[in-house]
Amino acid sequence: MSTSTQHSAEDKGFSASFPRKKFTTxxxxxxxxxxxxxxGGEEYRLRITSNQKLILTK
Structure with a gap:
């Protein structure tokens, strides 16, 4: 029998009391x-595909 645990944002050190910033593309x-x-010292690329989807890659 396997169990699955769902983690909320609060489990990862985030708090719902902080406002979320909103940006348009x-x-x-x-x-x-x-x-x-x-x-965190790493570069990530955010790109818009030809189908107008967003892809984030490391």
Missing amino acids: QDLMGNSREVVIEH
Whole structure:
């Protein structure tokens, strides 16, 4: 028998008491189809696909 545990954002050190920032893709991307986001010393690429979907890769 296997059990599964669901983790909430609070389990990971986040708190619902902090406001969430909201950005449009226009705010983030401007006229580009790809941007680089630096997080924890690593670079991540956020891009808009030809089907208008967002993909985040390391």
